[in-house]
Amino acid sequence: MKRIILTVLVSVLPIVSGCFRAEENKTRKGGEMKYEVNKSEEEWKKQLTPEEFRILREKGTERAFTGALYDNHDKGTYVCAACGEPLFSSETKYESGSGWPSFYQPLKKESIDREEDRSYGMNRTEILCAKCGGHLGHVFTDGPKPTGLRYCINSASLKFKKED
Ligand SMILES: [Zn+2]
Numbered sequence: 564m565k566r567i568i569l570t571v572l573v574s575v576l577p578i579v580s581g582c583f584r585a586e587e588n589k590t591r592k593g594g595e596m597k598y599e600v601n602k603s604e605e606e607w608k609k610q611l612t613p614e615e616f617r618i619l620r621e622k623g624t625e626r627a628f629t630g631a632l633y634d635n636h637d638k639g640t641y642v643c644a645a646c647g648e649p650l651f652s653s654e655t656k657y658e659s660g661s662g663w664p665s666f667y668q669p670l671k672k673e674s675i676d677r678e679e680d681r682s683y684g685m686n687r688t689e690i691l692c693a694k695c696g697g698h699l700g701h702v703f704t705d706g707p708k709p710t711g712l713r714y715c716i717n718s719a720s721l722k723f724k725k726e727d
Pocket residue numbers: 643644645646647648692693694695696697
């Protein structure tokens with residue numbers, strides 16, 4: 564009898580814990596409780612331009628070489644266009660030739676959220692603002708030293724604060 568119970572437990576446990584994990588992911592992805600800045604779609608629409616809304620809230624991408632900041636070489640800080648959180652410094656911006664602002668590291672690791680993105684048949688890592696959940700772009704592993712990373716960001720997801 565003991566043996567049977569044990570067998571049942573062993574076979575059921577992984578399934579149960581698997582379910583819990585899936586549930587946890589769902590809650591995280593739902594975004595309701597996750598972000599410090601939570602606004603309804605209507606509120607974001609009022610605050611953002613249509614282009615910013617499409618990119619930040621609907622995970623869109625601006626066309627390469629069309630954004631306001633890919634060719635910006637001034638010294639300063641790049642903040643989230645939706646919530647103002649400082650995300651990148653001009654110190655880590657570099658010419659990737661991609662047509663999008665590219666950085667090899669964020670100001671703070673905690674200010675960037677990562678999600679697996681399997682859309683368009685590609686396997687990419689999406690990056691989001693950790694404060695408001697706004698879509699920023701993707702991170703790739705073909706960046707320069709010292710990190711080897713390329714944070715490829717939409718200009719529309721950023722606002723630039725020039726250093727005085
Ligand atoms: Zn934000």
